[in-house]
Amino acid sequence: MIDNFFILDFSYDVVENKPVIYIWVIDKEGNRVVLLEKKFRPYFYALVDDSYNIDEIRKEILKLSKPYSPITSIDVEEKKYFGSPVKVLKIETVIPAYVRVYRDEVAKIKGVKSVLEADIRFYMRYSIDNNLKPFYWIEAEVEEIKENNFRVKKVYELKKINKLYEDKIPELKVLAFDIEVYNKYGSPNPRRDPVIIIGVWTKEGGKQFLADKYDDLRAIREFINFVQTYDPDIIVGYNINNFDWPYLLERANIRGIRLDVGRRVNGEPSQGVYGHYSITGRLNVDLYGFAQSIQEVKVKTLENIADYLGVLPKEKRTIVEWYDIPKYWDDEKKRDILLKYNLDDAKSAYLLGEVFIPFGIELTRISGLPLDQLSMASVGHRVEWLLMREAYKYNELIPNKEEREYESYEGGLVISPLPGIHEEVYVLDFSSMYPSIMIKYNIGPDTLVKGECENCWVSPVGHKFRKEPPGLYKNVLEKLIQERKEVKKLMEKTIDEYDKRVLDARQRALKVMANAFYGYMGWLGARWYSKEGAEAVTAWGRQIISDSAKIAKEKGFTVIYGDTDSIFVKGGGDINSLITEISSKFGLEIKIDKIYKRVFFTENKKRYAGLTEDGKIDIVGFEAVRGDWCDLAKQVQTNVIELILKSGKVEDAIKYVKSVIFDLRRYNFRIEDLIIWKTIDKNLDEYDVTAPHVVAAKKAAKAGYLVSKGVKIGYVIVKGSGKISDKAEPYFLVKEKNKIDVEYYIDKQIIPVALRILEGFGVKESSLKTGGVDILSFFKK
DNA sequence: ATCTTCCGGGG
DNA sequence: GTGTACGGAAGAT
Numbered sequence: 158m159i160d161n162f163f164i165l166d167f168s169y170d171v172v173e174n175k176p177v178i179y180i181w182v183i184d185k186e187g188n189r190v191v192l193l194e195k196k197f198r199p200y201f202y203a204l205v206d207d208s209y210n211i212d213e214i215r216k217e218i219l220k221l222s223k224p225y226s227p228i229t230s231i232d233v234e235e236k237k238y239f240g241s242p243v244k245v246l247k248i249e250t251v252i253p254a255y256v257r258v259y260r261d262e263v264a265k266i267k268g269v270k271s272v273l274e275a276d277i278r279f280y281m282r283y284s285i286d287n288n289l290k291p292f293y294w295i296e297a298e299v300e301e302i303k304e305n306n307f308r309v310k311k312v313y314e315l316k317k318i319n320k321l322y323e324d325k326i327p328e329l330k331v332l333a334f335d336i337e338v339y340n341k342y343g344s345p346n347p348r349r350d351p352v353i354i355i356g357v358w359t360k361e362g363g364k365q366f367l368a369d370k371y372d373d374l375r376a377i378r379e380f381i382n383f384v385q386t387y388d389p390d391i392i393v394g395y396n397i398n399n400f401d402w403p404y405l406l407e408r409a410n411i412r413g414i415r416l417d418v419g420r421r422v423n424g425e426p427s428q429g430v431y432g433h434y435s436i437t438g439r440l441n442v443d444l445y446g447f448a449q450s451i452q453e454v455k456v457k458t459l460e461n462i463a464d465y466l467g468v469l470p471k472e473k474r475t476i477v478e479w480y481d482i483p484k485y486w487d488d489e490k491k492r493d494i495l496l497k498y499n500l501d502d503a504k505s506a507y508l509l510g511e512v513f514i515p516f517g518i519e520l521t522r523i524s525g526l527p528l529d530q531l532s533m534a535s536v537g538h539r540v541e542w543l544l545m546r547e548a549y550k551y552n553e554l555i556p557n558k559e560e561r562e563y564e565s566y567e568g569g570l571v572i573s574p575l576p577g578i579h580e581e582v583y584v585l586d587f588s589s590m591y592p593s594i595m596i597k598y599n600i601g602p603d604t605l606v607k608g609e610c611e612n613c614w615v616s617p618v619g620h621k622f623r624k625e626p627p628g629l630y631k632n633v634l635e636k637l638i639q640e641r642k643e644v645k646k647l648m649e650k651t652i653d654e655y656d657k658r659v660l661d662a663r664q665r666a667l668k669v670m671a672n673a674f675y676g677y678m679g680w681l682g683a684r685w686y687s688k689e690g691a692e693a694v695t696a697w698g699r700q701i702i703s704d705s706a707k708i709a710k711e712k713g714f715t716v717i718y719g720d721t722d723s724i725f726v727k728g729g730g731d732i733n734s735l736i737t738e739i740s741s742k743f744g745l746e747i748k749i750d751k752i753y754k755r756v757f758f759t760e761n762k763k764r765y766a767g768l769t770e771d772g773k774i775d776i777v778g779f780e781a782v783r784g785d786w787c788d789l790a791k792q793v794q795t796n797v798i799e800l801i802l803k804s805g806k807v808e809d810a811i812k813y814v815k816s817v818i819f820d821l822r823r824y825n826f827r828i829e830d831l832i833i834w835k836t837i838d839k840n841l842d843e844y845d846v847t848a849p850h851v852v853a854a855k856k857a858a859k860a861g862y863l864v865s866k867g868v869k870i871g872y873v874i875v876k877g878s879g880k881i882s883d884k885a886e887p888y889f890l891v892k893e894k895n896k897i898d899v900e901y902y903i904d905k906q907i908i909p910v911a912l913r914i915l916e917g918f919g920v921k922e923s924s925l926k927t928g929g930v931d932i933l934s935f936f937k938k
Numbered sequence: 939a940t941c942t943t944c945c946g947g948g949g
Numbered sequence: 950g951t952g953t954a955c956g957g958a959a960g961a962t
Contacts, residue, residue: 431950537951568953569949586949591952676951683951691952721949721954763948763955777948778956785946785958835945846943846960881959905958 159298159319161185162192163327164291165390166527167280168437169253174225176253178283180315181420181438182295183327188310189388189420191438192299195314197283198229199256200249201275202554204238209268211244218248221262226252228259238273238554240603240628245273245554253279274555277545278430281525285549287318290525292518294324308385308420309438326518326659332389333358333507334380336401337499339371341483345863347407353486354496355380355405356503359387363500374412377405384418389439391528392418393510395459395502396445398533402426402434433533444506446532447513459505468508474501480889515658519666523637540677543670544685547633553603556684563681566692567618569721570699572706574758574765576917578805579717582727582767585736586750587701589668590722591675592638593745594697595690596631601678602687604628616693617700629685630678634671641667698722705739705747712738718758718765723750751775755802759917766914768802780910787873789830790906793817797914807918814911814925821899821907831902832871832888837864849874849885857887874901881905 162182169178178194203218205211215231222228230249235242250259260275277285284290299313337354338345351373355366357380364383366376384392394401406426409416416425420438429435433443448454448462460476463469475497477485485495514528521528524542531539545555587593594600598614599622606613606621613621622628627635641664648660677683679691698721706716706724714729729735732749740747753775756767764778780786781794793814800810820826835850841864844851853872858864872885876898884898891897908925915925 535950540951566953571949571954673951678952680951695953723949761956780957783945783947838945844944848944848959850945909957 158300159296161294161296162190163294163324164289166291166438166440166529167284167289168435169280169283171252171254175251176279178280179438180289183390184311187327189390189438190311190313191307191309191420192297192313192315193302193304194283197286198249198251199253199279199282200247201256201260202234202236202245202247202273203263203266204243204245204270204273204554206268206270207244211246214266214268215246217266218246218259218263221259223255223258226250226255226258236552236554239556240553240626243554271557273557276558277555281542284525285546288321288546288550289318290321291521291527292326293321293522296320296322306422307438308388308422329390329514330388331359331391331393331507331510331514332384332387333393333503333510334397334401335394335499335502335506336405337482337486337495338404339368339483339486345404347404348411352376352405352408353482354499356496356499357383358500358503358507359389363503365496365500367496373408374414377409377412377416378414380405381409381414381416381418388420391440391442391510391514392436393442393444393506393514395448395462395506395509396443397441398433398443399445402441403428429530431530431533431535431538433529435529440527440529442510442514442517442529442532444509444513444532446534447517448509450536459502459509463505463509466509466512468512469501469505474498474505478889515662516666519659519663520670522663523666523670536673537677537680537683540670540673541684544629544633547636548629551629551632553629558682558684559686561681561686564688566679566688566695567699568695570702570719571721571762572702572716572719572724573762574718574760575715576758576760578755578757578801579727579753580755582717582725582753582756583732584750584753585705585724585726585739585747587722588746588748589638589671590698590701590745591694592634592671594694594701595674595678596634596638597744598622598693598697599624599628599631600687600690600693601628601630602685602690604631605687605689617696618692620689620693622690622693630674630690634674637667637671641671701743701745704742708739708742709735717756720763725753725756757798757802757914757917759913764913766798766802774799774802779913785833785835786910787831787833787902787906789817789826789902790910792830793907794910794914797911801914801918807915807920810911810915811920811924814907814915817907818903818926821903824894824897824899826894826897828873828888828891828894828897831873831897833873834869834871837866837868837870840866847880847882849882852882853885853887856885856890860887860890862887874898874905 162184164182166181169176178197180192182190182192184190205214218231228250232247234245234247236245256275260272263269264272296319298316302312302314304312334357336352338350339353340350351368351371353368355376357364366379368376406416417423419436424437426434426436434441448457454461454465464471475494477495477498485491517528521531524539525546526542548555604622606623610621612624615621644660644664651657675694678687702719706719709716709726712729712735714726716726718725736747752770753767754770758765766776768774776782781791797810837854850870854864854870871888873888873891874884875886875896877884908922
């Protein structure tokens with residue numbers, strides 16, 4: 158029988174010593190169904206030295222065959238390796254895990270230069286070879302079989318796939334969840350601390366499963382039951398791969414039950430690659446992975462991200478600090494607040510899912526990486542999966558991952574700013590400069606020429622790249638850019654709001670992917686790593702920017718600033734003729750990114766603040782937009798910038814700063830506004846210096862807080878003697894305002910950030926600290 | 939006083 | 950488990 162299916166995910170299993178691939182799908186009627194593919198077999202390649210007899214090597218390899226998973230075939234194939242033709246042996250076996258066993262043995266055979274493509278997961282191999290990607294439809298020939306191991310409507314054996322095509326996405330069932338844990342002593346420990354609340358949110362609203370005082374058995378059981386009954390296609394949550402899933406698994410284990418939430422009976426979430434938890438038949442999406450790409454939010458907590466994206470504003474939700482949870486649980490009168498907080502978190506996760514999932518779906522459609530993995534995979538891995546799929550189409554072998562030594566190279570050009578206030582400033586921006594350079598000069602590891610070269614592009618730093626034929630990067634980038642053009646064109650013609658949103662998500666995803674190629678090429682872990690390539694990209698970029706600045710000057714413009722792929726100009730003649738000249742000279746698109754009515758520079762690079770024509774203020778690089786300054790300092794700097802840019806009155810700004818200092822000395826502030834956040838980037842014992850945040854982190858660890866790599870530590874400076882670091886305390890250990898060292902905040906936070914702006918106007922530190930201070934705060938007047 | 943280490947935002 | 954450039958704080962010497 159022939160039917161159509163919408164692909165959600167892939168997985169595989171070994172049944173009776175043979176691999177079976179499961180394709181989790183939805184049929185035309187909306188039934189959740191699984192297709193079993195039983196014929197596909199794992200394989201890998203051996204790259205053979207030309208001076209050896211290939212048949213001899215073949216025989217040697219065949220001798221390795223083991224009865225449990227025999228080598229079923231060895232074929233000679235012609236492939237390309239970094240663009241050059243090579244002969245390889247394709248070695249096929251039965252059980253996927255045996256690829257690893259044979260790989261190591263084959264690598265030792267004389268005449269085998271290397272083994273390739275032996276580290277690709279089995280179901281991904283299948284999806285690459287058959288050009289199958291999640292969120293597309295397939296038309297397939299199938300045969301129904303009887304199986305009771307799956308929580309799906311029907312089980313089919315897949316006979317043949319006729320075609321892959323795009324069509325409307327069926328309505329996907331999404332379930333969001335969040336757990337609360339009872340821990341009185343710092344970091345939660347699943348061996349000791351029970352789960353007290355499991356909150357879920359779906360299209361139909363919220364639901365909570367509560368522990369019986371400190372006994373969580375029933376709550377966990379009810380949660381499992383709810384997931385099975387609701388049967389979601391997608392489960393979302395925030396940081397669930399690092400916390401909720403491992404915690405629930407351990408608790409279930411301790412209580413002697415199985416966390417059986419998948420579409421395979423008696424399955425449990427299992428940890429996969431990229432640290433994600435894989436739930437058979439469902440897509441387990443950790444939204445934290447998507448949140449990390451939001452640069453505008455410094456401290457990426459669920460409430461901050463939900464607030465920033467407007468799905469649940471902070472003032473409309475309940476917040477309970479983690480260290481207060483036991484208090485709220487134990488106090489009958491306060492418990493409702495805790496329950497509300499948990500439900501708000503689950504709801505936030507659900508609503509964030511609505512924002513991120515459409516974008517994630519498009520990234521999956523481009524890269525082929527299933528959504529659950531994609532949500533956790535780094536940008537580099539997303540690019541790599543796309544390249545691997547494309548390489549297969551070009552008959553290119555996929556290079557192995559390699560250990561490499563770090564080597565630094567020169568980056569983008571930053572033109573020193575012209576200090577002061579400027580009016581009517583145009584910001585000219587090269588669109589997708591690095592991808593364009595990679596295409597124009599055919600840059601990549603497979604096009605790099607080390608010796609003499611007749612028909613090559615030579616970069617400003619001397620690296621040569623052959624002009625023809627196009628390399629892998631150029632081929633793939635051109636496809637992405639071409640497709641984006643077509644999507645944008647289609648978008649203009651589209652009226653349907655839903656279709657338009659899909660197309661918009663797609664064009665954003667295509668842009669994000671293309672822009673990530675340069676960073677990928679310079680990443681030490683990349684299969685297609687090329688330091689020369691990355692170096693050449695930035696070198697051409699520097700040349701383009703400095704030449705563009707020259708052209709602007711020749712045309713009578715004043716160049717105020719420039720960074721990597723943009724220049725700021727004012728005055729001169731016709732801006733459009735400048736744009737035309739630059740874009741025709743380099744063959745790159747350059748456009749007016751924005752126009753500043755007023756923009757302000759100090760002598761420093763990468764720091765400026767501007768007022769756009771529509772009255773919006775951009776602050777770049779200053780403390781006001783950095784995460785490692787306390788909120789109060791950021792507010793002060795923001796207000797000073799606004800006062801200067803909007804009215805140009807320095808006097809008002811000075812008065813305002815004085816009023817803030819006055820309030821601090823009267824202890825008229827909130828402790829939260831004084832917290833300084835920094836990231837712990839190493840293990841605590843690896844630090845050579847005793848910086849304040851490291852000391853605070855150690856104190857937090859001592860208080861039971863789990864401090865690991867990548868954790869953000871918030872601290873305040875308290876009164877006392879000695880070094881600043883001795884006075885740094887984790888904020889949650891400081892309850893009283895009068896413990897705060899207000900003089901530190903005045904001298905090291907408020908005055909420096911204010912002066913960074915006001916110094917340019919001749920204001921001195923003394924004029925902020927001395928003189929009469931109004932009794933009333935500045936803004937109260 | 940100067941050097942070193944560490945960190946984060948943004949083009 | 951994408952890149953480099955840059956400014957600034959605070960410790961180390």
